[in-house]
Amino acid sequence: MSADSPIAEIGETPLVPAHVTAAFVSDEVSRVTEQKAPVGWWMVFGVALMFLGVLLVSVGYLVWNGIGSWGNNSPAAWAWDITNFVWWIGIGHAGTLISAVLFLFRQKWRTSVNRFAEAMTIFAVICALLYPTIHVGRIWFLYWALPIPNQMGMWPNFKSPLLWDVFAVSTYFTVSLLFWFVGLIPDFATLRDRAKNVVRKKVYGALALGWRGSNRHWRHYERAYLILAALSTPLVLSVHSVVSFDFATSVMPGWHTTIFPPYFVAGAVFSGFAMVSTLMIICRQVYGLKDIMTMKHLELMNKIMLVTGSLVGYAYSMEFFIAWYSGNEYERYVFINRATGPYAWAYWTMVTCNVVSPQLFWWKRLRTSIPVMFAVSILINIGMWFERFVIIVTTLHRDYLPSSWGMFHPTLVDIGCYTGSLGLFFTLFSLFIRWLPMIAMFEVKAALPGAQPSHHAAHDEHAEPAHGALAVKEA
Amino acid sequence: MQIFPRSLNYLPLVAALGVAVLGGGVTTGIWYYFSPKNTQVGYAPEQPIHYSHKLHAGELGMDCRYCHANIERSQEAMIPPTQACMGCHAVVKKDSPKLAALRDSWKTGKPVEWVRVHRVADYVFFDHSVHLAAGVGCVSCHGRIDQMDVVRQDQPLNMVWCLECHRNPNPNLRPKDQITNMTWKPSAEEATQLAEVKLRGPQHCSGCHR
Amino acid sequence: MSTAGNKQETSSGKRLFWRSLEQKADPQAQHEEAKASDVVKQTISHDELFTLRRRNFLGLSGAMAALVGVEGCVRRPVENIMPYADMPEYINPGVPLHYATATQRNGEALGLVVTTFEGRPTKIEGNPDHPTSLGATDLLAQAGILELYDPERSHAPTHKGVAASFADFDAFVATKLAELQKNGGSGLRVLAQPTNSPTFVRMRAALLAKLPQARVHTYAPVSQSQVLESTRIAFGQPTSVLHDFSQAKVVVALDSDFMMTEPGSVRSARQFASARDMESASGTMNRLYAVEPLFSVTGSNADHRLRLPAQDIARYARALAAELISAHGVQLGAIAPAVQGVATDGIPEHWLKAVASDLAANTGRSLVVAGARQPAAVHALVHALNRALGNAGKTVTYGEALDPTEADNFASIAALASDMAAGKVDTLVILGGNPAHDAPADLHFGDALAKVGTSIHVSSHDEETAALTTWHLPRAHELETWGDLQASTGHYTVQQPMLAPLWGGRSDIEVLGQLAGEPAWRGHDLVQATVTGRGINGELAWRQLLHKGVAEQTFARVLGALEVRDGEVAGALRKLTDAPALSASNLEVVFAADAKMFDGRYANSTWLLELPDPQTRITWDNAALIGPSTAKELGLKSGDMVRLSKDGASVDIVTWVQPGQAPNSIGLTLGWGRKKAGSNGNGHGFDVYPLRTTAAPHFTAGVAVQKLGVTYPLSQVQEHDSMEGRPLAIDATLSEYKEKPNFPEFKSPDPQFAPLWKMQDYSKGNQWGMNVDLNTCNGCNACVIACQAENNVPVVGKEQVARGRSMHWFRIDRYYVGDNEDTPEVAFQPVGCQHCEEAPCENVCPVAATSHSPEGLNDIAYNRCIGTRYCMNNCPYKVRRFNFLNFNQDIPETLQMQKNPNVTVRFRGVVEKCTYCVQRIQKAKSTAKQEGRHWLRDGEVVSACQQVCPTQAITFGDINNPKSVVSTKRRTDRNYALLAEVGARPRTRFLGKIRNPNPEMKS
Amino acid sequence: MSEQATSKRPVVYLAEYDSPDAIIHAAEGVRDAGYEKWDVHSPYPVHGMDAAMGLPDSGLGWIVLLCGLTGVTAAVVMIQWMNGIDYPLVIGGKPPDAIPSMVPIMFELTVLLSAFGAVFGMLGLNALPRHHHPVFYSDRFEAFSHDKFFISIEVEDKKFDKEKTKQLLESLHSTHVELVEEEVA
DSSP states (O other), X not given: OGGGTTHHHHHHSOSSOTTOOHHHHHHHHHHHHHSOOOHHHHHHHHHHHHHHHHHHHHHHHHHHHOGGGSXXXXXXXXXXXXXXXXXXXXXXHHHHIIIIIHXXXXXXXXXXXXXXXXXHHHHHHHHHHHHHHHTSSOGGGGGGGSOOOOTTOOXXXXXXXXHHHHHHHHHHHHHXXXXXXXXXXXXXXXXXXXXXSHHHHHHHHHHHTTXXXXXXXXXXXXXXXXXXXHHHHHHHHHHHHHHHHHHHTSOOTTTOOTTHHHHHHHHHHHHHHHHHHHHHHHHHHHXXXXXXXXXXXXXXXXXXXXXXXXXXXXXXXXXXXXXXXXOOHHHHHHHXXXXXXXXXXXXXXXXXXXXXXXXXXXXXXXXXXXXXXXXXXXXXXXXXXXXXXXXXXXXXXXXXXXXXXXXXXXXXXXXXXHHHHHHXXXXXXXXXXXXXXXXXXXXXXXXXXXXXXXXXXXXXXXGHHHHHHHOOOOO | OOOSOGGGGGHHHHHHHHHHHHHHXXXXXXXXXXXXXXXXXXXXXXXXXXXXXXXXXXXXXOOHHHHSGGGGTSSSOOXXXXXXXXXXXXXXXXXXXXXXXXXXXXXXXXXXXXXXXXXOOTTOOOOHHHHHHHTBOHHXXXXXGGGOSSOOOOSOOSHHHHHHHHHOOGGGBOOGGGTTOTTOOOOHHHHHHHHHOXXXXXXXXXXXXX | OHHHHHHHHHSHHHHHHHHHHHHHHOGGGGXXXXXXXXXXXXHHHTOHHHHHHHHOHHHHHHHHHHTHHHHHHHOOOOOEEOOOSSOOTTOOTTSOEEEEEEEEETTEEEEEEEEEETTEEEEEEEOTTSTTTTXXXXXHXXXXXXXXXXXXXXXXXXXXXXXXXXXHHHHHHHHHHHHHHHTTTTTEEEEEOOOOOHHHHHHHHHHHHHOTTOEEXXXXXXXXXXXXXXXHHHHSSOEEEEEOGGGOSEEEEXXXXXXXXXXXXXXXXXXXXXXXXXXXXXXXXXXXXXXESSOOHHHHTOSEEEEOOHHHHHHHHHHHHHHHHHHHOOOOTTHHHHHTTOOOTTSOTHHHHHHHHHHHHTTTXXXXXXXXXXXXXXXXXXXXXHHHTTOBTTTEEEEEOSOGGGGGHHHHHHHHHHHHHTTOOSEEEEESSOHHHHSOGGGOHHHHHHTOSEEEEEESBOOHHHHHSSEEEEBOOTTTSOEEEEOTTSOEEEEOOSSSOBTBOBOHHHHHHHHTTOSSOSHHHHHHHHHHHTTOOSHHHHHHHHHHSSOSSOOSOEEESOOOOHHHHHHHHHHOOOOOOOBTTBEEEEEEOBTTTBTTTTTTOHHHHHXXXXXXXXXXXXXXXXXXHHHHHHTOOXXXXXXXXETTEEEEEEEEEOTTOOTTEEEEESSOSOSSSOTTTTXXXXXXXXXXXXXXXXXXXXXXXXXXXXXXXOEESOOOOOOTTOSSSOEEEHHHHHHOTTHHHHHSXXXXXXXXXXXXXXXXXXXXXXXXXXXXXXXXXXXXXHHHHHTTOOOOOHHHHHTTOOOOSSEEEEEEESSOTTXXXXXXXXXXXXOOTTOHHHHHOTTOOEEEOTTSOEEEOGGGOOOOOHHHHTOTTOOOEEOSSOTTTTOOHHHHHHSOTTSOOOXXXXXXXXXXXXXXXXXHHHHHHHTTOSSOOTTSOOOHHHHHOTTOOEEEEETTSTTSHHHHHHHSTTEEXXXXXXXXXXSEEEEOEEEOOOTTOOO | OTTTSSSEEEEEEEEEESSHHHHHHHHHHHHHTTOOXXXXXXXXXXXXXXXXXXXXXXXXXXXHHHXXXXXXXXXXXXXXXXXXXXXXOBBTTBOTTOSGGGHHXXXXXXXXXXXXXHHHHHHHHTXXXXXXXXXXXXXXXXXXXXXOEEEEEETTSTTOOHXXXXXXXXXXXXXXXXEEEEEXX
C-alpha cells in the first residue's frame, strides 16, 4: 500500500522540534479556535459563501426546470453530474485512508494530519452525495431507491450498481462521521477545560460527553478506534470499487473493464492527498502551524502522490494495451477516440496533470518546495476531474452505433452546480477550521517524545494492540 | 468546575427511550393513516341524483349489466346514459322531484355530472372485460354494492391490493354466470373445481402500465 | 386508459361522434352542421378536467403520491364522470371504432381506415382493400391526424380581415350569384388544385354550364402536368399512367422518386419491394437504375445510381434510346432520327451499353419511368420506349385521366395572373392552395390579387394568400367533410367525416356547388348524387361503399397499350435544346417536392417539422443541397449561408454538402420558409419559390452562388454518416448472397457460450419478436411518424434536437457506404428498442422501473422511473429517450384529443422507449380472453410501424408460433442480430440487405 | 473553594501528577493497595496504564462481532426476500435471487453495523455521555486535558479512609492531593 514507503525514516529523526510539548500542542491548536479569525479566513469564507449561493440557485433552477437545464443528452446521459460525484468521492478518500490505513501501519506522522483529512473527507462526501441526488429526473421519488415498504409493493433492484452506490456511499459517510467524532471527543474536553466564557464551556462540554480522560475509558476508546480503523480500511477500498462498478459492470466499451476498481482507488487516494496538501499548505501558512504540520509531513504526502500518480499513469497505459490486445473494435475505437477524438484536449490535460506533474517529486528540492507542491496539488485536482470527465463523456459520446454519436456541451447550470459545490465544501471547511481543533491534540501529545513512561515498553504485551497503535518506538 | 447538573446524566437514557417511542409512533402512524386503506376506502361522495344501488340492485334485483351494459366487452364500465334511466323513469316515478336532474339532462341533452368514486391512478390501465372473463365477480372489488344506498369505495384499489389477487386469484374466482351475484358462495364441489384453476394475473409492469 | 377514457366520453368526442354517425344515418343532418360545430365548441371548452388530466399524467400522479397525507384528511379532489345523455347505438365506451375513407395525395387517392375513440379520431391507417394503399400509408397521411387537430386552422370566415360568419358569406354569395347570372359569369374565375374527385369535376362542369363566361383554372406547385402533356403528345389524348413495378425486372428511373414524392408512391413502393423479396417463390430480384440530380429515396434504393444534373436527363434518355436502337434494334420509328448523335459527355459509357442491354434482355419485363420534373418530351420518349420494349400493357398501362385540365398547370395560372393584372377578373375563387406564396414568382400573383374585385380564398389556414383576399373561408379537413376520390386505378372511394368540423369550415365541392347554384350543395348530398350517378343505388349499396371504403366496380376506362404517335414525339424531342454544360460559374438549381412539407401545405405540422429528412437527417429546416466536389470548388461548407440569384430574383439559404448530389447542380426542396403557415411552421427553413418561374418551374441553369460569410445552425438527428466498418446494416450483392446465403451471420455472429446462470424460460406462451428486412426497407420514415402518432411521442423543437434530445422511439439510421463521397451507396437501418432477452438496461435500474415480461417484452413503467438515465447509458442501441424537460406541457386542447388514450403521456424526468406497441398486444389479449382464448393468433397484433410500412419490411408477431410470419422470417438465412456480440439476445432481428448490381456495370 | 463551603460531603480524592512515569508508578501503588473504585485521568492514553491499573482487556470486540454478523444476515435476508421472494421480477434475464449481485451490499451493511457497534458499544461500556461527575467539582482537575495526570479514588470504595487514602496518595509522590466534596442535597 502506498503509505508504507516512508516507514524507514520515521523513527530516525523526530517529526516535531524539541520545544513542542503537550502544553505547547494544546495552546497552539486551541489558539486557532479561541482567537479572532484572521483576515485570510474571512476572505476564504466570504468567497465560499458566495459560491454556495450559486449552488443553491443552480440546483433550485435545475429541480424546477428539469435535467434539461444541464447539457446532458442522448448519448451522453451522464456528464458533469456524475463526473463531479466521482471526483468528490475520490477526494473524500484521503481522510479515512490517512486516519485508518496509516493508523494500522503505525505511521505516527499521520497524527498531525488526520483530523484535518477526516474533516475534508466528510465535507467532500457531502458534496459528492449532492450529485446522485439532484441528477435524477424526478427527485421527489428518490426515496424509491431505498428499501422502504410502500403501497406499490415494489422494492429497489438490488442488482443495480447504482443501488450498491447508495449503500456504499451512505455507509462510508456514516462511518467516517463516527470515526471523526470519536476522535474529537478528547479534544472537545480540552477545549471545554480551556474555555473561559460559559457558552463555550457548555457547548464544548456537551460535545465532550463528559470526557474525563479516565483510563478505564481510554481502554475501550482505543479499542473502538482500532476497530473503526480496521473497518474503514476495507470500506475505503470498497467505496471507490463500488463506484467503479457503475461503469465496470456496464456493457459500454471503455467502461466494461476489470482494471477499474484498483484504478479508481489509486486515483481516489491520489486526488485525496492532493486536496489535503492543498488545504494544509494554506492553513499552515495562515495559522503558522509550521511546527506541527512540518515540512516532513508534506514531503511524505508528496511521496505518496508520486506513487499513486504513477499507479494511475500505469492504469492509463494498461487500458490502452488491453483495448488493443482485446481485438474488440468497439473497445479499440473508444481509446483511439479518447486520445485523438474531439475530446482529445481533455484526455491530454488529464495525462499532463496526473502523470507528468507528480514526477517532479522525484527531486527532493521540488518535493520540499512549498510553491511547487502547491501548484502540483492544484494541477492534480484538475487532472483528476478531467479523468472522470474523460471516462464518462468520451465513452458515452461515441459508443456502438455511429448513428447515435453526439457531443456534450455544458450549460451555465452545469457550471453553477460544479463551482457551487466547491463553495459548499469551503464553507464547511472554513467553519471547521474556525471552531474545531484542526489537529488531533491528544494523538499528537501521545506521540511526542517522552510522552510515554520510559521503562514500560517491556511488560505490557497484553495491551499491545490497543496502546501500541499510538505508541512510539523510542529511538 | 461542574458545568452540568447531575440530572443531565439521565439524558442518554431519556433520549434513547424518546427516539424509540417517537420513531415507533411516527412509523405506525404513517403506516396506517397514509395507506390507501385509510385514505381511499369509505369514500362516498354525494351524487347529483340520489341513485340508490340498494334499491335498484338490491331490492329490485336488477342485474349490474342492465346499466353497466358494455362491461363484458370493454375495458370501461360505462356509466349508463340518461336514456337508460329514462327507459324506466319515463313511466316509473316520472314526476318524482328526486329525478328532476335526470329529466333536465334528458331534455337538454347535457350529461348528468356523476362524481367518480372508484378511481385507479391515471397510468393504470384497468380492463373490466378481462377480469370478468377470468371470473372475478363485481363484489370482489366493489363490495356489496347491492347494500349501498350511497356508493362507497369498498377496497383500497392500490397496487399491493391488486397484486394480492394477481398472485393468488382463486379466492376471488367464480363461475362466469355468477359474476354479478353479490351473495354467491361456492358449493363444495365448485370450491374444489375453483381451487384447481391455475389462473394467475400478470405481475410484470406492462400488464397494467403502458 | 380507463379514467382517461371516461374523460373523453365527456369530451367533444361524444357529441362529435354522434353527429358523424347521424350524418351517416341521415343526410338531412348535414344542414345543422354549422350549429353542430357550435355544440362542438361548447363541449370542448367546458371540459377542463380532460385538459388537466391529459396534460401531465405523471405530474399528477407524482403530486398524488406526494399528497397522500393531505388526501388522508381531505379525501381527494372531486372528479366527474359525464356519461352520454342519449347514447348512439354502436358506441361502446372504451372500445374504438374504425371508419374507411381516403385522402388526396398529389393527384392520387390513398385509402384510409381511421380509428376513433368515442368519435375522437386518434390514428390513421391504410385501407387493405384499397389498391393504392394496400393497408399501408405514407408519412404525410400519418401526420394528417395532427393536421386535423391543428389549433391554428382557420376558425371562422373573415371578410376583409374581419371575422364574419358563414351566414354573411352565404348572403354575399346569393347576391353575387344574382349579378353573375346576368352576364353569364364573365369576370368570374375559379382557381382550383388538380383534383381526382368525381364530384368536384361534376360541380366544375355544372358551374361552367350555368355560367358559360366563367373560367376555371387549375394550379398546384407540384403537379403531373408534364406527364399529362406528354400523353397528349404521345397518344393524342391526356391519360393517366399506371405503373406496375411488381412485374418489372429492370427499372430505369429518370429523375423519378417514385417511392416517395411521385403519385401513388405507397403502391409503387410495395410493388417494387415485392419484386425484391428474396424469400418469395421466384427468388429472383429486380434491378433499379436511377439517374437523378438529387439523392432521392428512390436513388438510395437503386442498385446503380448515376448522378446527373436535371437538364442532362433528357440527353441521357435520348442517348439511351439511341443505344437501344443501334445496339439492340429496338424499333422507335420516326423517333430514331430525333435521338441520334446526342452528346454523351458526363455519361459513362456503360450507363448506356449495360443499361440498354439489360432493358433489351428484359423486354416486357422492364420499365422506364421519368419524374414529374422532366419535360413532356422526355416523358413522351419514355412512353415510346416502354411501347417499343413491349412493356406497355404489361408493366405500364394507361387510363382515362379524370382531370385533364392539370396538363395546363403553369400555363393556366399564368393566364389567370395576366388577366388579373389586366383587371379582367372581377371575382376570383381560390379553392385550396396558396398561390400568393407558391405561384411562379414572375407572375407576382400577390400583387395581381389586389386588382381583383372580390377574391374568395378557401383554405385550412389563414395563410399568405388569405391575407390578400376579400373573403377567407375555413376549409374543412378531409376527416371532417364528405367527399369522394377516384384512384388512378379507377377505384372509387367516398370520404366520410369522422367528426363535424371542429371550427366549422366547408369543402371545395360545397363552395363550388354553392357557386353552381346547387340547391342541395352540402357535401353529403353532392357526393350521394355522384354515387347514384355512378349507378350505386340504394341504402345498402351506399353503406357497403362507406364500410368497405372502395367501390366494387372501377370507373376509369383502362386504355391498355396505346399506339404512340412517333411523329409528334420526335417533334417534341427536336424542340429540346441542349443547354450549355454546367460549371461552377453556371450552376443549376433543381426544385423538388419536399419529403415532409411537400409543396408547403403541411408546413405547420410539428411532427413533420421534427421528422428528420430521410436523406439529410436534418430537422426543422431545409437547405440547398450541394455535392461535395462542387462544394469544394465553391469553397462552401455545410451551414454556410449563400445567396442564389438568377435574373434579379434571389434566395438566401443555408448550404448542406450532400453526398451523391449531381455536380454543379443544387437541390432545393419546396414548402419551407413559410411566412404565415402558423406559429410552428413560420420561419423554419428557407423559401425557394422566389427563384421559380413559369419559364423554368422545375430546374434552371445559370444560377449564381454568392457566399454570405455567415453560418446558420442546423439540427440533425444523426451527425455521423459512416458505419466505421462495423457490421451494422449488413449487405451483400446478389451473387455473394447466392454463394453464401447466411452472409450476415459471418459478420455479426450470435455468440455461442454456456450461460453463467439459469436462463429465463421463454418457450411458453406468446413470445413477441420483430424482424426488419433491410432489403425492402426504403427509408421513407413513415414508421417514425406512425410510432409518434400511436405512442403519444412528444415533439421537442429544433433547439432540443440540436442538443441531442429527439424523442422518436423508432428511428431510421442512414449510413453512407463507399469511399467516394460523391457517389456513396446508402444503407437504411430502422432501429427501435430491440427488446433484448438479457437487457443491459434492466440490470442497472435502481428502482426496477424496467424489467422483463414473461412474453419477452422489455417493459418500462414510466410511473416507477425516477430518471437516473443509467439505462440510456447502458443501452448499446441508444434507443432509450429521456424527458429532459416537460415536453408535454400546455398541449392545446385539440392536440390533446389526438393522444392515444391507451398510452400514458409521459412527464418530465422519466425515460421512455419503444414498447412493441404493448397497448395493442394487451388489447388483442383482452379480446382473446373475452373469447376464452389464451393464445393469440398470428396477425392479431400489429405494431404501428409494421402496419404503416409500405414495403412490409417490418414483421412482428409470436416467435413461439412456428407458423407465424415473423418466425418464418427468422428462419431465413439473412437473419441476424444487431450487435449480436454484446450478447443481449435482442428480440428484434434484421434481414441482410441484398444489392443486385449489373456485372457489366464496372464503374 | 469547595473546601470552605458548609454541609459538604466528600466524594473523591484527587491526586495530581506531572509525568507519565510518576502517574504509572502511583497507579501501581494504588492497585497494589487493593483499591477498586479508583481511576487514572490522563490527557492521552498512557502506554502500559492498563497493566498498571490491573485492568482486563476490553471486551468491545465481541459486541462489534455480534453487530457485524447482524449486518450481513440482515443484508442477505432483506435482498433475498425483497427481490427473490416477495416480488421476483425478471431483471436482465438473470434469476431474481442471484447471489453475486448481493455481495457489495452484504459487505456494506456488515461494516455499517460493526461501526455502530464499535462506537455505541464503546460509549456504553464507558457509561458516556456522563456530563456530571464528582471530579469536575475540582478546578485543578481541568488540567487533565492539558498536560497533567490525576488519580481519583472514590469514597464508595470500601477501602476508602479519609486519612489512610490521603497518606497513600501522598506517599505516591503526588504533587497535590485534594479531597473533592459536594454539597449534600
